Amino acid sequence: MREQLTPRNEDLGAAAGAPVADEHARIERAAAESTAPKSAFARLADSSAGRNSGLVLALVVICAIGLITKGDTFATTDNVWTILRLAAVGGVISVGMTFVIIAGGIDLSVGAIVALASVWATTTGTQDIGTFGIIFTSIVVATACGVINGVLIAYGKVVAFIATLAGLATYRGLAENLSDRKTQSIDTPSGFLDFFGAEPGGIPVLVIMFAVVAVLGWLLLNRTTFGRRTFAIGGNPEAARLAGINVKRQTVMLYALLGFLCGIATIMILARTSAGTSTHGNLYELDAIAAVVIGGTLLSGGRGTIVGTVFGVLIFQTLNNIFTLNNLTTSTQAVAKGLIIVAAVLLQQRVAKTSRS
Amino acid sequence: MTAPLLRMKGIVKIFPGVRALDGVDLEVLPGEVHCLLGQNGAGKSTLIKTLAGAHTPEEGTIEWQGKEVTLSSPVAAINTGIATMYQELDLIPGLSVAENIWLGHEPSTVGFSKRGSERSTAREMLKRLGHPEIPVNREVGRLSAAGQQIVSMARALSHDAKLIIMDEPSAVLDQDEVENLFRTIRDLSASGVAVVYISHRLEEIREIGDRITVIKDGRTVAVNLPAKTTPTDDVVRLMTGRSVEYAFPPRQTGTPLAERKELLRVEGLTRKGEFNNVSFSVRAGEIVGLAGLVGAGRSEILETIYGARAQDSGTVVFDGKTLRPGNVPAAVKLGMGLAPEERKSQALFLDHPVAHNISAATLKRYSKLGWLDRRRELKDAAEQSTALELRPAGPMRPVRNLSGGNQQKAVVGRWLLKGCRLLLLDEPTRGVDIGARAELYALVRRLADSGVGVLLVSSEVPEVLGLADRVLVIREGHIVREAPATELDEHKVLDLVMAGTLEGALK
Incomplete structure (x- = not known):
């Protein structure tokens, strides 16, 4: 495997100044390869979707099952929008969870954050301010929870699992206190529900929001220094620290980002259910982590994709839909979901292994 | 019998x-x-x-x-x-x-x-x-x-x-x-x-x-x-008595070292249980070697200068500025770079491409409002790896697939790209074969000739003697001897680091 070392170059300085012509060409070619535009087909094969071929296959198989068992209801435009609308809320959180998991962390408190933000954003005081009040409160409360998680983990040196487990209990407890366990419906006349419930051009606003978050998330992860640092601290935190990366600040920012996205998800769930309650977001953490892992992101950090996560979310939600259409009990659904997580991850590992060797 | x-x-x-x-x-x-x-x-x-x-x-x-x-x-x-x-x-x-x-x-x-x-x-x-x-x-x-x-x-x-x-x-x-x-x-x-x-x-x-x-x-x-x-x-x-002869590049002959600018001054640096009252300086263009046994405190000194550990007392002055203890980003910003002892666990992102490993400390240069100029990043990293004759070439190859010597070059390349002025090298040739060693030696000397200060830790005495201009011998956390490399030989250094250990234990 090791190539023979070429004879020692007598003068490395000269080599640096004037590289051997073909060596230079090779590097240029290699450099061009990964940035230059390619044919649509080559790009597809190379893209995340191509690499996530196992996920595409899984989604196709699941859709086929849907068609076979309930073709008449499954393959309708209405049903597709239903799936997407349901996928949107969890999807937004899963995008944020992808960042945190790539960085080697985990956040178990996302569901509780949604509950707390939804309750806080629907108190009569907040609703009096109107649509802006609801949006602003959702985002600020959720982001603040994320910052608290991040500070505890980065500066308090509490293991992420424990810090966010505490968050899971605390935030939902606060939500229950704040709402007195009552559902707080939104009856503001200022158009919150009208705006987020709209369907411009037949596309629900919630689905548009998910799409926007996914695209921006992809850009943030793959095209910015923030994304690069995320991969770095997940790939090797010690090396990142010794390379001069401010690991603590980055960690706080990552959990804050996830908190912020929980805020977005809160707005979406308020729009969908037109009420805030401390039961919102129940088990969202598990759904989000499952979607991320099914999408091929390593729980140990350093590797992962947004595209994979989006597939993970879609697979999960489509399955739910098929189960519901076939009138399976929720208990059966839960068992099936668990099996499917295991199957998907096993499949992922196979595909990853063959593509690497 | x-x-x-x-x-x-x-x-x-x-x-x-x-x-x-x-x-x-x-x-x-x-x-x-x-x-x-x-x-x-x-x-x-x-x-x-x-x-x-x-x-x-x-x-x-x-x-x-x-x-x-x-x-x-x-x-x-x-x-x-x-x-x-x-x-x-x-x-x-x-x-x-x-x-x-x-x-x-x-x-x-x-x-x-x-x-x-x-x-x-x-x-x-x-x-x-x-x-x-x-x-x-x-x-x-x-x-x-x-x-x-x-x-x-x-x-x-x-x-x-x-x-x-x-x-x-x-x-x-x-x-x-x-x-x-x-x-x-x-x-x-x-x-x-x-x-x-x-x-x-x-x-x-x-x-x-x-x-x-x-x-x-x-x-x-x-x-x-x-x-x-x-x-x-x-x-x-x-x-001692080597059977393998290393090829060390000739020492620089330009401006006498004594006339060069002082780059780093360490004074009274102490971390309890690791090293005590360590003082020395490094000039621009000078290679200073730290010789001593494993566990004598050499790596700890290096990491403390770099801010990866915080000292109990003493100061690190770099380029006239006193560094706050335990602050790596500040040291990097001022122009220090560390190639740590445990390459794989402390320096490399093994599954990430060579290019990203090389650019890890220089992301700011390629960032416009956080947006990464990946084309320029890749071009610069590729140039760096060509200059270092990194093999196999291909900047998008995971660094895991490289040999020890080439991985080390990638780590050094990170700091070359950054343009650091003081390079801290901890066991730079561990797990590196003879051919790649010679290349690394030439590279380090070339860096020094261009004005970079180098602080070198190595367990191999001939390496320290052959490469460094000045040698500090460390024993149990103390500097026991400081001398130009030409005044020492392997025998003397080994005597200093080994013979004294018993007497140190008796203290």
Whole structure:
């Protein structure tokens, strides 16, 4: 495997100044390869979707099952929008969870954050301010929870699992206190529900929001220094620290980002259910982590994709839909979901292994 | 003459790119204390791992009590009668003394461990080792380092070992504890158990050893020398005297060093238990080497200067500015770069592309409002890897697939791209083969000639002497000698780092 070392170059300085012509060409070619535009087909094969071929296959198989068992209801435009609308809320959180998991962390408190933000954003005081009040409160409360998680983990040196487990209990407890366990419906006349419930051009606003978050998330992860640092601290935190990366600040920012996205998800769930309650977001953490892992992101950090996560979310939600259409009990659904997580991850590992060797 | 207990002949062990062992012979008699000597990297660890069954040699034979054996696994070695006490003791801190001694072969009836007999036999063994005072119910984590060593030895006895390998057992002990250890070793050998004893302290070897085997560069250079009477001079000469000649680039001849600007000044730097009152300076364009044994505090000094550890007292002044302790980003910003000792765990993102590894400290340069200019990043990183002759080429290749030498070049390339002014190199050629070493040496010299200051830590004395302009010899956290490299030789340096260790322990 090791190539023979070429004879020692007598003068490395000269080599640096004037590289051997073909060596230079090779590097240029290699450099061009990964940035230059390619044919649509080559790009597809190379893209995340191509690499996530196992996920595409899984989604196709699941859709086929849907068609076979309930073709008449499954393959309708209405049903597709239903799936997407349901996928949107969890999807937004899963995008944020992808960042945190790539960085080697985990956040178990996302569901509780949604509950707390939804309750806080629907108190009569907040609703009096109107649509802006609801949006602003959702985002600020959720982001603040994320910052608290991040500070505890980065500066308090509490293991992420424990810090966010505490968050899971605390935030939902606060939500229950704040709402007195009552559902707080939104009856503001200022158009919150009208705006987020709209369907411009037949596309629900919630689905548009998910799409926007996914695209921006992809850009943030793959095209910015923030994304690069995320991969770095997940790939090797010690090396990142010794390379001069401010690991603590980055960690706080990552959990804050996830908190912020929980805020977005809160707005979406308020729009969908037109009420805030401390039961919102129940088990969202598990759904989000499952979607991320099914999408091929390593729980140990350093590797992962947004595209994979989006597939993970879609697979999960489509399955739910098929189960519901076939009138399976929720208990059966839960068992099936668990099996499917295991199957998907096993499949992922196979595909990853063959593509690497 | 008694028949040897163990005889190893012509052992060869090959790792990718290196012949770690290249024909080693070793002969141990029953009940003898056989000392294994050699510099860092000579192959001692590989040899004992071969004996412990952790490595399988490519060539050579191992005879045990006259019969040829294969030690294919640690279990096979233990069943043969060979037990190993590693430097990092492999005890489980949360379990009791008795549980640790019997770990893996607990006396039991149908799955239920016989805790009573476990404890009583453990007590007997500790007594046999002369340490009946160690309570068998105590958690091992609460024992002193010396106590843990005794437990480790008792575990070896529980396996009925006829040969116990001890890898620098005295390194973590103070003088009284060393005496105790020696008494225990003498008892063991009186009862017929042989010991292979590894230490850097020549004085100890004189005291406890029967015979010496010296290895160098993976080869046996002397076997079965009498431990008590072989002159120190001879031993040191055997350990040094290179068979491999390194090609060191000529030292710079331009502006005399004394006229160059001072880049780094370290004053009274102290971290308790690691190093004490360390003061020195590095000028622009100068290569300063830190020589000393592993554990003398060299890496710790380097990491403290860099801010990866915070000092208890003392100051680091870089380019006229006093650095805040424990602040890596600030040090990097001012122009320091560290190529750490453990390349894989401390420097590299193994699954990430070479280009991203090289640019990891320079992301800001390619960022516009956080947006990464990936094309420019890749172009610069690719240029850097071409200049360093990184092979195989291909900046998007995961760095995991590179050889040790090329991985090291990628780490150095990171700081070249950043344009750092002080480069801290910790064991830069560990796991790097000879050809790539020469390239690294030339590169470091070229950097110095361009005005970069270099602080070099290496366990290989010839490397420090050949590459550095000035050498600081470190012993147990103190600078014991500072001199231009041309005024020192390998023999002098080894004398300084080794001979003094006993006297240091007596303090």
